[in-house]
Amino acid sequence: MSSNVKFSIKTKLFIAVCVTAAICVSLPLGFAYYLLKADLAADAQSIARQKLELTKRLYLKSDGKSIKARIAAVSNMLGEEVGFISSSGKMLATTLWADESWNLSRSEIRAAKVDGTGFHIQQSPDENLSSIYCAIKVSNHLDAPEGYLIIKESLSTLNERIGMISKVFFWAIPAVALLCYGVIRFVTLHLSSSVKSMVRTAEAVGQGNYKRRIRNFPDKEFIQLAKSINWMAERIDEHVTIITSQKNKIQAVLNGMWDGVMVMDCNCRIQSVNRKLINIFPGAEKGLDRSPLEIIPSPELQDACAEVVSPEGPEAKTVQLVLPTGHIYDVNIVRSPHTVEPGQGPGAIAVFHDISKIKRLETMRQDFVANVSHELRTPLTSIKGYAETLLNEPAPPENIQKSFLETIEKNANHMCKIVDDLLNLSRLESGKEQGHFIPLDPMIALSNAWQACCALxxxxxxxLVAAINKNQFKVQADPDQLMQLFRNLLENAIKYGPENKPVVVNHLVEGDRLKFTVQDEGIGIPAIDQPRIFERFYSVEKFRRNEFGSTGLGLAISRHIVSNHGGKIEVQSPPEGCPRGAAFIFTLPLAKKSA
Ligand SMILES: Nc1ncnc2c1ncn2[C@@H]1O[C@H](COP(=O)(O)OP(=O)(O)OP(=O)(O)O)[C@@H](O)[C@H]1O
Ligand SMILES: [Mg+2]
Known part of the structure; x- marks a missing residue:
């Protein structure tokens, strides 16, 4: 419980108004009480003075009698209690008091001694009544001794009035308090209803309902406050809209990136990730407020992130991630002071860049250079060897020289074929030589291709067994490329197929495409090699290639030609329904009828 006791406005108002009212009531009442009391005392004194004078006159008139008789007579005549005390202080006669407590030291007698008359108001403790004692000096007269006549007057009127005022006091305070309470309750009820609507609006805004406004304006005093709350809600709404749109923009930029992005705070806890990172590491979106290691199982990455966010660590770091899927990522981690809350240390941004393709291309480039060097080296070594032998002294016999020169020519031709094929492939790969696509009869391309390899x-x-008739179909193709494609496949079928067995070319219409099959009954291609058969320089059995002076580029060129025509090429070995052999199947677009 809080030690500071908090009072409500109602209680505070009540106490303040009650105190003010008490002061306002008691000051005039007290003053009136004081004045009234003084007036009443003065009145009582004046009446008592007149009675004293009368008492003295009557006392002096009744001479010749004893003092006691005179006093009794005066008391009878006036109906008052009267006493006489000698100047020596002895009570000589009294209808009042038999006691001897009377003496000259009483205040009314001392006053009478000096001024002729004296008064003294005394409160009777038993009766709770006030009485006024009055004394008048009597000089020596005839036989009457010198002394003081004393009378006692009851101050009943004074007592009554004072009692009345006390009662008024007694009832006025609670009555005023009750009145104050009523007034304050009315005022605070009205106030609280005004305040409640503002409180409800402020609470709604606090809970995220930024469109809420105070519609019914409260009392004049609160209009400014209500306007301020509305203005504040409008500003918050505006700022939230701006922040939300900025956040959405940033999120859109992040999500539109090809690279995965991970934002971390100063404690190396993940604050946000983009869509690409979730694609790379499914479930990364559940890793918020966790460490990178919890979503990416790489201690190296975790250490690098921790180093970058540490103020003593490097500003940036790069690590390489190899995923079980074979993908390789370069992760650039950069310290960023903008990713953190004010007052916190710097955070970090990690960008996951997929370099799998670059790596693959790099490997391919290295393989390619190695392959080309190897393929060129073999004929070149042979040319060099034979040329050196020819230059040696003594020169070999003429018939040997001729055979050497034939070998040199054969190897030179092979090198030329490699270079030609490479240039051809490079043109196809670069897309520079898209081709001149026209409607043409595939049978013409097939027969030209067969002509080219009929020696072999x-x-x-x-x-050749071809189930296509002339002018049966027309395909949309480049004549040179189509002939080259047929030639490569027919050559392979002749080379790798058995002797004395035909090569069969079939076709099938599939929608707007014509599907060709070039099939042989040879040794076929093992399943393990089939996925790689279209790679450059790939061959199943190298020794067979050498027999025919092959370069290993034929199928790579064929694949590019087919894809240039928007088709696909695949190998089936053994072909469907055959015990052995290989079938190369590719599609070409049929030429439009009107063409
Ligand atoms: N019909 C086939 N039967 C068996 N193996 C084949 C067949 N066609 C291709 N191959 C295999 O695929 C490899 C690649 O063929 P590709 O046509 O690309 O190169 P190549 O025939 O060796 O040389 P090039 O065609 O450039 O003169 C061949 O070396 C061979 O091992
Ligand atoms: Mg070939």
């Missing part, structure tokens, strides 16, 4: 076919006694 004859040598191996291989026949």
């Amino acid at each position: 076919a004859e040598k191996r006694n291989v026949k």
